[in-house]
Amino acid sequence: MTPQRIDLAVVGAGPAGLAAATTAADLGLDTLLLDEQDGPGGQIYRGIERAPDGRNKTTPLGVDYLAGKPLAAALRASRAGYLPGTTVWHIDADGTLSVLDKNGSRTIRARRIVLATGAMERPVPIPGWTLPGVMTVGAAQILLKTGDLVPAGRSVLTGQGPLIWLAAAQLVRAGAPPALILETAPHRNYHAAARLLLRALWPARRQLAKGLGLIREVRGAGVPVVREAVGLAALGRGRLERVAWNGGEIAADLLLLHEGVIPNIQISLALGLEHRWDAAQLCWRPVADEWGATSLPTVAIAGDGAGIAGAEAAALTGRLAALDAAALLDKLDPAERDRRARPIRKALKRELAIRPLLDALYRPAPPVLVPPDDVVACRCEEVTVAQIRRAARLGAPGPNQAKAFTRCGMGPCQGRLCGPTVSAVMADALGKPIAEIGTYRPRAPYKPITLRALAGLGASPSAGS
Amino acid sequence: MFRKRPEGSAATVWVTVEGREVQVPAGASAAAALLLAGLAATRETAVSGAARGPYCLMGVCFECLAEIDGVPNCQSCMVTIGPGMAIRRQHGKRIATPQ
Numbered sequence: 190m191t192p193q194r195i196d197l198a199v200v201g202a203g204p205a206g207l208a209a210a211t212t213a214a215d216l217g218l219d220t221l222l223l224d225e226q227d228g229p230g231g232q233i234y235r236g237i238e239r240a241p242d243g244r245n246k247t248t249p250l251g252v253d254y255l256a257g258k259p260l261a262a263a264l265r266a267s268r269a270g271y272l273p274g275t276t277v278w279h280i281d282a283d284g285t286l287s288v289l290d291k292n293g294s295r296t297i298r299a300r301r302i303v304l305a306t307g308a309m310e311r312p313v314p315i316p317g318w319t320l321p322g323v324m325t326v327g328a329a330q331i332l333l334k335t336g337d338l339v340p341a342g343r344s345v346l347t348g349q350g351p352l353i354w355l356a357a358a359q360l361v362r363a364g365a366p367p368a369l370i371l372e373t374a375p376h377r378n379y380h381a382a383a384r385l386l387l388r389a390l391w392p393a394r395r396q397l398a399k400g401l402g403l404i405r406e407v408r409g410a411g412v413p414v415v416r417e418a419v420g421l422a423a424l425g426r427g428r429l430e431r432v433a434w435n436g437g438e439i440a441a442d443l444l445l446l447h448e449g450v451i452p453n454i455q456i457s458l459a460l461g462l463e464h465r466w467d468a469a470q471l472c473w474r475p476v477a478d479e480w481g482a483t484s485l486p487t488v489a490i491a492g493d494g495a496g497i498a499g500a501e502a503a504a505l506t507g508r509l510a511a512l513d514a515a516a517l518l519d520k521l522d523p524a525e526r527d528r529r530a531r532p533i534r535k536a537l538k539r540e541l542a543i544r545p546l547l548d549a550l551y552r553p554a555p556p557v558l559v560p561p562d563d564v565v566a567c568r569c570e571e572v573t574v575a576q577i578r579r580a581a582r583l584g585a586p587g588p589n590q591a592k593a594f595t596r597c598g599m600g601p602c603q604g605r606l607c608g609p610t611v612s613a614v615m616a617d618a619l620g621k622p623i624a625e626i627g628t629y630r631p632r633a634p635y636k637p638i639t640l641r642a643l644a645g646l647g648a649s650p651s652a653g654s
Numbered sequence: 655m656f657r658k659r660p661e662g663s664a665a666t667v668w669v670t671v672e673g674r675e676v677q678v679p680a681g682a683s684a685a686a687a688l689l690l691a692g693l694a695a696t697r698e699t700a701v702s703g704a705a706r707g708p709y710c711l712m713g714v715c716f717e718c719l720a721e722i723d724g725v726p727n728c729q730s731c732m733v734t735i736g737p738g739m740a741i742r743r744q745h746g747k748r749i750a751t752p753q
C-alpha cells in the first residue's frame with residue numbers, strides 16, 4: 190500500500206498538538222493530527238468533549254479544565270484531519286510514520302512532523318509502590334475526567350507540586366476528599382524558592398494566586414496535611430493496606446503518588462534526537478530551538494514533551510512550531526512568520542515567568558531519584574535499586590548496558606518507568622553526573638504490537654496486544 | 655476502590671468484568687471498569703507472580719494488561735469500553751517485547 194502523503198503530521202492532541210494542527214491547517218498545510226486517545230485534549234483536557242459547557246454548568250475539574258473546550262472546537266472547525274485512536278509506533282527520519290488503529294497498521298508520509306506527545310508523571314519508587322492500590326495522582330484525575338469516578342474509602346495523596354493541590358481540590362469538590370495529604374517538598378526548597386519569589390511575584394501573580402487558592406480550598410475543606418513527609422512506604426499483603434512515613438502510619442485503601450511531571454521522551458529518544466539533562470527540572474529533555482526544531486531536520490517538538498512549561502505554554506509552542514513548518518514548506522514568508530510569532534513569544538515569556546520558582550519549590554527530594562536499595566526500580570522485570578548498583582559496580586557504564594546485566598528496562602513498558610531511576614542510581618553508584626551516564630536508547634515499536642497488526646490484518650482492542 | 659460520583663453524567667455502558675455485569679460510565683476505560691468492579695489486583699507479574707494493578711492509567715506503565723474480549727495483553731487503560739465488552743484479569747502471561 191502506498192503511504193498517504195501530507196504536509197504535516199502532528200503527534201499528540203493535547204494543547205500543543207491541537208494548537209499546532211489548527212494553526213498549520215489555517216495556514217494552508219495539509220495537516221493530520223494523530224492521537225492514541227479516543228478524543229482530543231491530551232492529559233490536561235482529557236475527555237473535554239464530554240464535559241459540560243462552561244457557562245451554565247460546573248465541573249469539579251474547574252474552569253481551567255474547561256479552557257480546553259475552545260481548543261478542541263477550533264480543531265473540529267479547522268481543515269486539519271484528526272485521527273483519534275491512532276498510535277504512532279514508528280517514525281522514520283524521512284518523515285514516514287507507522288501508525289496503528291483498530292484496522293491495523295499503515296504508513297503516512299509527512300514532509301514535516303511536530304511531536305506533541307507531552308509529559309508523564311515522574312515515577313515515584315518508594316517501598317511497596319508496586320502494590321495494587323498504589324497509583325498516581327494523575328491516574329485518579331483521569332478516572333474523574335473520563336468516567337466521573339472518585340476514590341471509594343480512604344485515599345492518601347503524597348508528593349508535591351501544583352498538580353497534587355489541583356487534584357486534591359478536584360477530589361474535594363467531587364465529594365471525595367483525601368483522608369490525608371503527605372507533602373514531601375523539602376524545607377530547604379522554600380529557601381531556594383524565596384530568592385526567586387520576588388522576580389516571579391508580579392509577572393506570575395495570576396498563577397500564584399490560583400495555586401494559593403487551591404491550597405486554601407483543600408485545607409479549608411479540613412483535609413489534614415503533613416508537611417515535609419519523608420521515609421514514605423506503602424504497606425500491605427497483596428494490596429495496599431497502610432501508608433507509613435517517618436512519624437506516622439495510616440490505614441488506606443488508595444495511595445496516590447505525585448512528584449511532578451517530566452517530558453515523555455520515548456519517541457524523541459528512539460528517533461535519536463539530541464537530549465540534555467535539565468538540572469533545574471531534573472529530567473531529560475530533547476534539545477530544540479525557539480521554534481521547536483530539533484537535531485533532526487524533519488522533526489520539531491512542542492509542548493511539555495520539550496520541557497515542562499504547562500498547558501498554556503504548550504499551546505503557544507504548538508503555534509510556533511506550526512508557523513515554522515509553514516515557513517519551511519513555503520506557505521508563509523519567513524518575515525511574516527516572525528511577525529506572527531512576536532505576540533506568541535510575548536505570551537510565552539509571561540507563562541514561563543513562574544517556572545524557575547516552581548522548579549525550585551517543587552524540586553524532588555534526592556530519594557525520589559535515588560531510592561533506597563531494596564526498592565523496585567523496574568516494575569516490569571522486578572529489578573531493585575541494589576541490582577542496578579551492582580550492575581554499575583560490575584562494569585556497566587550506562588543504562589543500556591545495565592539492561593543486559595539485570596533485564597531492567599526490557600519489559601513491556603520499555604524503560605519508560607525505570608529510565609529516570611536507572612540513570613540516577615548509576616550516576617550515584619559511579620560518582621558521576623547523570624548527564625554523563627545518559628539514559629536508555631529505546632527502539633521502535635514504541636509500543637509492543639503483534640505480527641497480526643503488522644501484517645495489516647487488523648488489530649485487537651489495543652496496541653498492547 | 656473507586657465509585658461513581660452520583661452527580662456524574664448519566665450515560666453508562668454495561669460490560670462484564672470477570673463474567674459479572676458492571677455498569678460503567680460511558681467514556682471510561684476497561685481499566686476503570688476493573689477498578690469500579692472493586693478489583694485492585696488485575697494481573698500477576700510473569701517474574702515472581704506478584705499481584706499488580708493499574709498504576710498510571712495513561713499508557714505508560716503497562717501494569718493494566720488484561721484480557722479484553724478474549725485477547726490477552728491488552729493495555730486496558732487505553733481501551734474505551736463498549737457495550738458488552740468482556741474484561742478479565744490476566745494471570746502471569748508474558749507480553750512479547752521488541753528487544
Ligand SMILES: Cc1cc2nc3c(=O)[nH]c(=O)nc-3n(C[C@H](O)[C@@H](O)[C@H](O)COP(=O)(O)OP(=O)(O)OC[C@H]3O[C@@H](n4cnc5c(N)ncnc54)[C@H](O)[C@@H]3O)c2cc1C
Pocket residue numbers: 200201202203204205206223224225226230231232233234275276277278305306307308309310327328330352355450456491492493494498499500501503635712
Ligand atoms: C496524567 C497527567 C495529568 C495532568 N493533568 C493536568 C491538569 O489537570 N492540569 C494541568 O495544568 N496540567 C496537567 N498535566 C500537565 C500536562 O503535562 C499539561 O501541561 C499539558 O497536558 C501538556 O500538554 P501537551 O500538549 O504538551 O501534551 P499532552 O496533553 O500530554 O498530550 C500528549 C498527547 O500525545 C498523545 N501521544 C503520546 N504518545 C503517542 C503516540 N505514540 N501515538 C499517538 N499519540 C500519542 C497522548 O495520547 C496525548 O493525548 C498533567 C500531566 C499528566 C501526565
Ligand code: FES
Pocket residue numbers: 685708709710711712713714715716717718719729730731732
Ligand atoms: S495503567 Fe499504566 S499503562 Fe495502563
